[in-house]
Amino acid sequence: xxxxxxxxxxxxxxxxxxxxxxxxxxxxxxxxxxxxxxxxxxxxxxxxxxxxxxxxxxxxxxxxxxxxxxxxxxxxxxxxxxxxxxxxxxxxxxxxxxxxxxxxxxxxxxxxxxxxxxxxxxxxxxxxxxxxxxxxxxxxxxxxxxxxxxxxxxxxxxxxxxxxxxxxxxxxxxxxxxxxxxxxxxxxxxxxxxxxxx
Amino acid sequence: xxxxxxxxxxxxxxxxxxxxxxxxxxxxxxxxxxxxxxxxxxxxxxxxxxxxxxxxxxxxxxxxxxxxxxxxxxxxxxxxxxxxxxxxxxxxxxxxxxxxxxxxxxxxxxxxxxxxxxxxxxxxxxxxxxxxxxxxxxxxxxxxxxxxxxxxxxxxxxxxxxxxxxxxxxxxxxxxxxxxxxxxxxxxxxxxxxxxxx
Numbered sequence: 051x052x053x054x055x056x057x058x059x060x061x062x063x064x065x066x067x068x069x070x071x072x073x074x075x076x077x078x079x080x081x082x083x084x085x086x087x088x089x090x091x092x093x094x095x096x097x098x099x100x101x102x103x104x105x106x107x108x109x110x111x112x113x114x115x116x117x118x119x120x121x122x123x124x125x126x127x128x129x130x131x132x133x134x135x136x137x138x139x140x141x142x143x144x145x146x147x148x149x150x151x152x153x154x155x156x157x158x159x160x161x162x163x164x165x166x167x168x169x170x171x172x173x174x175x176x177x178x179x180x181x182x183x184x185x186x187x188x189x190x191x192x193x194x195x196x197x198x199x200x201x202x203x204x205x206x207x208x209x210x211x212x213x214x215x216x217x218x219x220x221x222x223x224x225x226x227x228x229x230x231x232x233x234x235x236x237x238x239x240x241x242x243x244x245x246x247x248x
Numbered sequence: 249x250x251x252x253x254x255x256x257x258x259x260x261x262x263x264x265x266x267x268x269x270x271x272x273x274x275x276x277x278x279x280x281x282x283x284x285x286x287x288x289x290x291x292x293x294x295x296x297x298x299x300x301x302x303x304x305x306x307x308x309x310x311x312x313x314x315x316x317x318x319x320x321x322x323x324x325x326x327x328x329x330x331x332x333x334x335x336x337x338x339x340x341x342x343x344x345x346x347x348x349x350x351x352x353x354x355x356x357x358x359x360x361x362x363x364x365x366x367x368x369x370x371x372x373x374x375x376x377x378x379x380x381x382x383x384x385x386x387x388x389x390x391x392x393x394x395x396x397x398x399x400x401x402x403x404x405x406x407x408x409x410x411x412x413x414x415x416x417x418x419x420x421x422x423x424x425x426x427x428x429x430x431x432x433x434x435x436x437x438x439x440x441x442x443x444x445x446x
Contacts, residue, residue, distance in 0.1 A: 053311065053336070053340070054301070054302060054311055054312055054313040054317075055313070056294070056297045056298045056300075056301040056302060056313060057298055057302055057311055059294045059297065059298070060294040060295060060297075060298040062294070063287070063290045063291040063293075063294035063295075064291065064294075066280070066284050066287025066288065066290065066291055067265075067276050067279070067280075067291075068275060068276060068279045069272070074267070076337060077266060077337075078265050078266060079298070080311075080335060080336060080337065081265070081266045082264070082265075082295070082298075083298060083299075083302050083311060084356055084357075086264050087299055089261070089264025090264065090295050090298075090299055091295070091299060092261045092264065093261040093262065093264055093265075093292075093295060094291075094292045094293075094295035094296045094299070095261075095292075096254070096257045096258040096260070096261035096262075097258065097261075097280070097288050097289070097291060097292035097295075098292045099254045099257065099258075100254045100255060100257070100258040100277070100280075100281060100288075101281075101285055101288055101289055101292070102254075103252070103254040104252060104254055104255055104281050113251065113252055113255050113278075113281060114252055115252040115253070115254060119252075137278065138251065138278060139274060139275075139278065142251070158282055159282075
């Protein structure tokens, strides 16, 4: 005896969510049908709306409902600075840190040759065109300090420099409030190598 | 600067899923919009279909697309046996163990006074009516061996016995604190074979 087919279809469909296996998908489906039908309805509608409305901003490549997003259109941002981040979540973190008033380019990924993600997959041609608009004076590489993030920063740095652009990388070092005793050796070594005049 | 409103609505809506907090919801939304728009579309449709079609079977209370589900309508099942389980997942485990050919009643929950779930919330009146159809000869309590599952079995046992029904409990072959959904089929089959009077 099987579950009703629309229930099985729902369990299957839930598996498109990252980190959701067969058991979690089943638990989620039962929960929605038994205890939160209203939430399930809202989720279906939110998915539909988001799929219809969300596109990529033509300038920064971030998710946007307009051709050019609110941030790129803002007259309060400094158009001579362009920060390159991996994901929309990274952009939000930069904004929350309130440390940066320039514009962004969101890669929507990182170089990862082993996964078949090369310069073409993360649209570096678009970044190159964006950075060469004649207004941008400095490109700040704000990709993660992971192996892939570092490789991506290195590759983009080389690419943009050959086109005569000024490229910088956000600093590596101890976190604010960090203690030498508790930081990992690699970070400490980096912080010593990249010491600066005070 | 905020995310587009339909993206924020999607992140919010994903939080109706059990075990999904703000960070996971954001990761899921980005994943769907960036890498699996097809999957997101299928999920929206599956939710809609399931909400429209899935009801509770009038006899066993399990999820069903028909007024009376396929299992309850089957002429191959023994209508003199009625197993009481907590969830549809438990029923599926019983079926997979291939140890039982009677019918079921799915509580869709368990007694849990601390959470405000009493006999009325799990519709024990419907179970009582179902068990008194004149055909059922034995009610097998197959709730979990957790504190709530045991309390539920005890309560139902008392209730049905006062109405002159024979009530048995699946054997404590399961580990204490174990849940039907996660036990191996052999152990579960053993527990059904060794059910005892309560």
